[in-house]
Amino acid sequence: MSIREIPAAAVTDAVEALCIEANTSLPVDVKAALDAAEAAEPWPLAKETLGLLQQNLCVAKEKNLPICQDTGMACVFIELGQDVHIDGDLNAAVNEGVRRGYEKAYLRKSITADPLQRVNTGDNTPAFLTVHLVPGSGCKITVAPKGAGSENMSRLAMLKPADGVEGVKKFVLDTVEQAGANP
Structure with a gap:
């Protein structure tokens, strides 16, 4: 068995790109569910609300803007193979990716490092990081912004x-x- 080396910089680059994608692109299955919900909705006010959500999605896509103004906390989930070694500091790499992604895409930065002090960090870090060790040599990274x-x-x-x-x-x-x- 050989250990796969992944540079921390590769994690940073992936997290940066995923922060932007997660805030500006709606997955196909979620879009299909919204389409189906709007088509099936019998209550006029609810149907209108779903229509407004659809308009927002179109404008966000057309202008390459976030889908929602509350881009929230960057929740980063990593499935890390047991046969993988991250060459560098994983936590620092994730936070740097969040910092870059939120800056590059002009995403709202609204996170505080200390909930009692309530001082915005100005770069949307620290990320909420969850790492699961899994068999193999893969590294799957998912970013899910959590509006607050x-x-x-x-x-x-x-x-x-x-x-x-x-x-x-x-x-x-x-x-x-x-x-x-x-x-």
Whole structure:
């Protein structure tokens, strides 16, 4: 068995490109699901909203702009083969890729390094990095931007198993009601 060497610079380059792609291109399957949802939607307001999303996608593609203004936190998922050695600092390579990608594509930089200090880092780092060791000599990198606007009205609860599906529905409806007209 031989160990595959991957330069940290290659990880940086890949993360940079993926940050841009993830914020400016919608995967084909997601676009197809939106098309199907709009075509099948019976409620006029919901159908109009889906239509506006479609218009936004067209404008973003035409002008090479982000799909959403909230380009959020760069969540980077790496499936790293057990027979791979990254030549350099993986964490630093990922953060440099995020820094470059967000700068190059003029993406919104909205991350704080310390949630209590609330000081924007100005370059959208640190990234949220998850690494899974897998068999083999591959290295698969996925970037998924996570917008944080929805977090403003989030809630967390622990339901009892006996609450079942009805308990989940009640929790969701109560949460929406508490948020009110402040989406």
